[in-house]
Amino acid sequence: MVPHLVTALTGPINELEQRILDSMPAIERWFRLEWMEHTPPFYCSVDVRNAGFKLAPIDTNLYPAGWNILTPSMLPLAVQAAMASIEKICPEARNLLIVPDHHQAQNTFYLSNLAQLRRIFHMAGLNVRLGTISPDAKKSVTMELPGGESIVLDPVVRNKGRIGVKDFDPCTILLNNDLRAGAPGILEDLHQQYLLPPLHASWATRRKSTHAKCFEEVSKRFGKLIGVDHWLINPLFDKCAGVDFSTEAGVQELATKIRKKHKEYGIKEKPFVVVKADNSDPRMGILTLRDAKDLENLRQAIATQGLGVQDVLIQEGVLTSERLNDAVAEPVVYMMDRYVVGGFYRVHAERRVDESLNTPGSSFVPLAFAESTHLPQPGVKPGASAPNRFYMYGVIGRLAMLGASYELEATDPEAEHYA
Amino acid sequence: MVPHLVTALTGPINELEQRILDSMPAIERWFRLEWMEHTPPFYCSVDVRNAGFKLAPIDTNLYPAGWNILTPSMLPLAVQAAMASIEKICPEARNLLIVPDHHQAQNTFYLSNLAQLRRIFHMAGLNVRLGTISPDAKKSVTMELPGGESIVLDPVVRNKGRIGVKDFDPCTILLNNDLRAGAPGILEDLHQQYLLPPLHASWATRRKSTHAKCFEEVSKRFGKLIGVDHWLINPLFDKCAGVDFSTEAGVQELATKIRKKHKEYGIKEKPFVVVKADNSDPRMGILTLRDAKDLENLRQAIATQGLGVQDVLIQEGVLTSERLNDAVAEPVVYMMDRYVVGGFYRVHAERRVDESLNTPGSSFVPLAFAESTHLPQPGVKPGASAPNRFYMYGVIGRLAMLGASYELEATDPEAEHYA
Numbered sequence: 001m002v003p004h005l006v007t008a009l010t011g012p013i014n015e016l017e018q019r020i021l022d023s024m025p026a027i028e029r030w031f032r033l034e035w036m037e038h039t040p041p042f043y044c045s046v047d048v049r050n051a052g053f054k055l056a057p058i059d060t061n062l063y064p065a066g067w068n069i070l071t072p073s074m075l076p077l078a079v080q081a082a083m084a085s086i087e088k089i090c091p092e093a094r095n096l097l098i099v100p101d102h103h104q105a106q107n108t109f110y111l112s113n114l115a116q117l118r119r120i121f122h123m124a125g126l127n128v129r130l131g132t133i134s135p136d137a138k139k140s141v142t143m144e145l146p147g148g149e150s151i152v153l154d155p156v157v158r159n160k161g162r163i164g165v166k167d168f169d170p171c172t173i174l175l176n177n178d179l180r181a182g183a184p185g186i187l188e189d190l191h192q193q194y195l196l197p198p199l200h201a202s203w204a205t206r207r208k209s210t211h212a213k214c215f216e217e218v219s220k221r222f223g224k225l226i227g228v229d230h231w232l233i234n235p236l237f238d239k240c241a242g243v244d245f246s247t248e249a250g251v252q253e254l255a256t257k258i259r260k261k262h263k264e265y266g267i268k269e270k271p272f273v274v275v276k277a278d279n280s281d282p283r284m285g286i287l288t289l290r291d292a293k294d295l296e297n298l299r300q301a302i303a304t305q306g307l308g309v310q311d312v313l314i315q316e317g318v319l320t321s322e323r324l325n326d327a328v329a330e331p332v333v334y335m336m337d338r339y340v341v342g343g344f345y346r347v348h349a350e351r352r353v354d355e356s357l358n359t360p361g362s363s364f365v366p367l368a369f370a371e372s373t374h375l376p377q378p379g380v381k382p383g384a385s386a387p388n389r390f391y392m393y394g395v396i397g398r399l400a401m402l403g404a405s406y407e408l409e410a411t412d413p414e415a416e417h418y419a
Numbered sequence: 420m421v422p423h424l425v426t427a428l429t430g431p432i433n434e435l436e437q438r439i440l441d442s443m444p445a446i447e448r449w450f451r452l453e454w455m456e457h458t459p460p461f462y463c464s465v466d467v468r469n470a471g472f473k474l475a476p477i478d479t480n481l482y483p484a485g486w487n488i489l490t491p492s493m494l495p496l497a498v499q500a501a502m503a504s505i506e507k508i509c510p511e512a513r514n515l516l517i518v519p520d521h522h523q524a525q526n527t528f529y530l531s532n533l534a535q536l537r538r539i540f541h542m543a544g545l546n547v548r549l550g551t552i553s554p555d556a557k558k559s560v561t562m563e564l565p566g567g568e569s570i571v572l573d574p575v576v577r578n579k580g581r582i583g584v585k586d587f588d589p590c591t592i593l594l595n596n597d598l599r600a601g602a603p604g605i606l607e608d609l610h611q612q613y614l615l616p617p618l619h620a621s622w623a624t625r626r627k628s629t630h631a632k633c634f635e636e637v638s639k640r641f642g643k644l645i646g647v648d649h650w651l652i653n654p655l656f657d658k659c660a661g662v663d664f665s666t667e668a669g670v671q672e673l674a675t676k677i678r679k680k681h682k683e684y685g686i687k688e689k690p691f692v693v694v695k696a697d698n699s700d701p702r703m704g705i706l707t708l709r710d711a712k713d714l715e716n717l718r719q720a721i722a723t724q725g726l727g728v729q730d731v732l733i734q735e736g737v738l739t740s741e742r743l744n745d746a747v748a749e750p751v752v753y754m755m756d757r758y759v760v761g762g763f764y765r766v767h768a769e770r771r772v773d774e775s776l777n778t779p780g781s782s783f784v785p786l787a788f789a790e791s792t793h794l795p796q797p798g799v800k801p802g803a804s805a806p807n808r809f810y811m812y813g814v815i816g817r818l819a820m821l822g823a824s825y826e827l828e829a830t831d832p833e834a835e836h837y838a
Contacts, residue, residue: 025513028502028544032510077495080758083447084503091451094444125447339499 016055016232020392023226027395030225031402035338038405042085042174042197044335046397047346047358049318053267055392056235056318057400058330059358060211062201063178065101066344067120068112069364070334074342075120081336082124088337090172090194096126097163097170099156099187101177102134111143111151117176118151120336126172131156131165133177133186140166161191172196179204180282200411201404203280208313209239210411215403222399231261233396235316239278242311251275251289251314258316269319272354278311286356288317319353324365328353331390333397340394342366435474435651439811442645446814449644450821454757457824461504461593461616463754465816466765466777468737472686474811475654475737476819477749478777479630481620482597484520485763486539487531488783489753493761494539500755501543507756509591509613515545516582516589518575518606520596521553530562530570536595537570539755545591550575550584552596552605559585580610591615598623599701619830620823622699627732628658629830634822641818650680652815654735658697662731670694670708670733677735688738691773697730705775707736738772743784747772750809752816759813761785 020027045064046057070078086093098117104110118128130153137155144150154165163186164170172194175187179202187199199205216234223230238254251273258271270290275298277284283305287298302310322329327349334342345365348357409415439446464483465476489497505512517536523529537547549572556574563569573584582605583589591613594606598621606618618624635653642649657673670692677690689709694717696703702724706717721729741748746768753761764784767776828834 025541025544025546029511029513032502032506032512032544035506036510073492077499080496080499083451083758087451087454091455092448093451094448122444125444125451127444339502 016228017388017392019226019228020395021388024391026225027222030222031338031398034402038402038409040085040335040338040401041201041404041408042089042337044397044401044404046333046335046400048331048333048393048396048400049320050322050331050393051269051319052321053265053269054232054235054318055396056233057215057396057403058235058318060215060400060404061178062197062206062404063101063176064334065104065110065113065176066332066364067116067334068109069344069366070116070342071366074366075123077339078120078334078336078341079123081339081341082120084339085337086124086126086172089196093126093172093194095168095170096121096128096172096174097131097156097165097168098128098174099131099133099177100153102132102137105132105134105141105143105153108143108145112145112147112149114176115145115149115151117174121174127168129154129165129168129170131163133184156186158186161189162193163187163190175199175202178202178280180280198408198412200413201408205411206280206407207278207311208276208280209237209278209311211403211407212237212239212313212315214406214410215400217406218399218403233399235318236261237313237315240312240314251295254314254316272317272319274315274317274356276313276315278313281310284310284312286358288352288355290354317354320357321353328355328357329365330357331393333393335397335401338398338401340397343390343393343397433471433474435647436807436811438645438647439814440807443810445644446641449641450757450817453821457821457828459504459754459757459820460620460823460827461508461756463816463820463823465752465754465819467750467752467812467815467819468739469741469750469812470688470738471740472684472688473651473654473737474815475652476634476815476822477654477737479634479819479823480597481616481625481823482520482595483753484523484529484532484595485751485783486535486753487528488763488785489535489761490785493753493785494542496758497539497753497755497760498542500758500760501539503758504756505543505545505591508615512545512591512613514587514589515540515547515591515593516550516575516584516587517547517593518550518552518596519572521551521556524551524553524560524562524572527562527564531564531566531568533595534564534568534570536593540593546587548573548584548587548589550582552603575605577605580608581612582606582609594618594621597621597699599699617827617831619832620827624830625699625826626697626730627695627699628656628697628730630822630826631656631658631732631734633825633829634819636825637818637822652818654737655680656732656734658730658732660730662729670714673733673735691736691738693734693736693775695732695734697732700729703729703731705777707771707774709773736773739776740772747774747776748784749776750812752812754816754820757817757820759816762809762812762816 041062043064045061047059049056049058100114114130121128132153133156140152140154142150142152156163156165174196183199183202183204219230219234236254236257254273255271262271272288272290275287275289289295320328320330324345324347327347328351329345329347332344332346333340346357346362347365348362350361351357460481462483464480466478468475468477519533533549540547549570551572552575559571559573561569561571575582575584593615602618602621602623638649638653655673655676673692674690681690691707691709694706694708708714739747739749743764743766746766747770748764748766751763751765752759765776765781766784767781769780770776
């Protein structure tokens with residue numbers, strides 16, 4: 001079950017929605033049993049794309065920002081989920097230190113996200129402080145936020161293998177920083193402090209290809225459970241190590257596979273692929289390849305930025321068929337512990353249906369809770385009920401989170417000792 | 420944290436609210452640790468009374484009806500809490516049988532409550548059926564509800580030590596029937612089926628005096644935690660076994676104790692006591708005694724109904740200082756698992772501030788979730804913020820539920836084997 005969300009959506013009907021709704025109790029039971037075996041990655045946001053003929057997660061973020069976009073009516077769900085999570089991980093918790101992404105310390109939108117996280121965990125019953133690991137932070141800084149709130153960022157200090165801020169010794173540390181530049185020593189080998197999520201959930205360790213493999217496994221199991229081809233929810237992909245883009249063979253091979261699937265399902269859309277840095281290097285961005293000309297442009301762009309040889313993930317592109325007021329839109333699902341607690345549409349008026357919307361210029365439309373007329377509607381035909389559609393999005397979001405859970409198990413440095 | 424509720428309430432300020440708000444993280448941590456030691460009674464509703472000078476639970480219901488009064492916006496919280504509870508108790512659960520109070524099988528308001536419970540547990544991922552244990556039920560009966568929904572009540576059958584309905588073998592049974600008339604054999608010694616809550620939570624076993632003792636223990640511990648006299652949240656009480664009401668000594672002794680407390684706190688209100696059947700015998704009702712005349716009336720009433728000698732609980736009366744549109748009102752807090760998931764005001768235009776409102780003629784005003792302007796307001800002075808007031812009510816509700824948890828441990832017939 002997910003929050004029932006209101007939207008102007010009137011997207012295409014597909015068989016998947018019907019299958020998912022019909023299988024709801026089986027799906028929920030399956031998730032329950034999966035979460036007994038696999039620990040959820042504390043919190044998570046997932047970008048989902050509905051192409052009409054397929055529906056897939058295209059980004060699984062283990063350090064989600066944007067909590068401020070969630071509406072006040074979604075907050076109690078997030079708080080309750082935070083309580084459930086703390087109960088399981090560290091019931092004796094008293095003090096929580098949030099470590100933000102210090103590269104965004106001047107961005108009031110990001111700071112509002114921090115204020116929202118502080119609110120959620122305070123309401124869940126913790127004393128919360130914010131500690132920056134920026135090497136430039138020498139003293140506490142108070143930042144005013146648009147709504148009249150303020151945020152205090154204290155410099156993190158490390159002492160006897162523990163981190164904290166002045167006069168505040170946290171038992172638990174919540175990282176809201178994906179550490180793309182690498183894991184700093186100050187966060188390593190903490191002494192009897194819980195670090196949530198674990199350090200290997202950061203981009204210092206993560207690889208998009210590992211996540212894709214883990215999600216493929218999840219999607220196969222789920223496809224079997226509800227009796228659908230897992231391709232309907234899983235983009236085809238290929239990892240290419242050390243690509244110098246002097247050949248386009250890898251891209252072509254994937255495009256051929258996609259064309260085959262399109263033929264099988266009678267899909268008219270022209271296939272395309274997206275290319276992403278396997279370690280999520282932000283300098284490379286997410287590149288859409290539609291034809292040989294795009295590949296040439298990509299080669300030039302990479303050369304221009306001096307990125308050199310890269311490991312990349314080449315993935316079947318999933319276009320979005322959703323729009324809000326003519327602008328291209330995609331839903332983003334927010335989860336805490338194992339629960340879907342809210343979401344929003346990311347909208348971008350200047351992007352195409354086959355391009356990434358997670359770029360400057362995007363805006364956000366919260367998916368508010370449904371009111372009385374929008375309760376789940378089991379009898380309604382697929383595509384005609386927004387709550388049913390959003391239930392499906394929440395399932396896809398949770399599948400991607402489960403994929404991340406498999407991924408974190410596979411990459412857990414501690415686990416190797418017992419392997 | 421509790422749902423943040425909107426109301427027209429502008430009740431009196433008291434020190435308790437300030438203490439509770441200031442101690443929020445400590446209180447939430449204490450609850451977390453208590454729930455590690457003590458199992459919550461699955462679901463629970465608590466009637467709370469705010470007398471201005473004290474605030475106390477006056478009824479702790481372990482088979483709550485009235486779920487239909489909760490608004491759609493509260494549903495996701497209830498569903499999430501139901502999911503959390505099922506995960507802990509019976510993660511492999513597939514089929515749930517709800518056993519309703521068959522004495523209310525013709526009451527559409529009660530049937531709407533069943534429809535809401537069915538919805539909550541269906542959305543939590545279970546196949547749900549309703550099975551009646553009425554000895555008169557011979558075949559399935561479909562009941563139409565005002566909103567266009569319908570309810571099917573199937574007769575419960577017992578086979579090989581398991582109960583179910585035709586073609587439906589549940590792993591879990593949810594009782595929504597307090598079994599005042601005694602526990603029927605059909606529910607006893609079930610073979611590998613979870614019965615929620617356990618049978619000894621019913622009035623076949625419960626005694627109001629045992630709950631009062633357990634709540635007293637909880638309130639003492641809580642009073643110590645936040646540094647207040649536990650009398651502020653705990654009504655004085657006395658159990659009188661085999662009362663024939665030929666003497667008024669017990670009542671007078673309690674009234675003297677209450678007067679002493681009123682003097683200590685400078686309270687002007689005239690003390691009164693309430694008398695309740697210790698086993699919650701509905702024929703006796705809840706009787707308010709203000710003076711010797713009331714005692715005489717009580718004696719006559721009991722004689723008239725032929726109730727004979729009764730074990731009774733004599734309890735300090737807690738008046739309610741809350742009103743909605745001039746009608747006397749009291750908040751009711753709804754909980755699932757360990758979470759507050761909603762609530763409403765019970766309103767009765769024809770009752771006095773010192774009388775029970777849980778009688779025919781009462782109406783209900785849902786305490787809807789607060790919107791953006793009603794987020795928790797830590798800096799606001801006590802009494803001026805509805806969300807802060809309701810946070811306090813949620814704490815009191817949870818304290819009563821914790822008392823019930825102590826009570827169920829003390830009366831657990833299984834536990835005796837290990838004592």
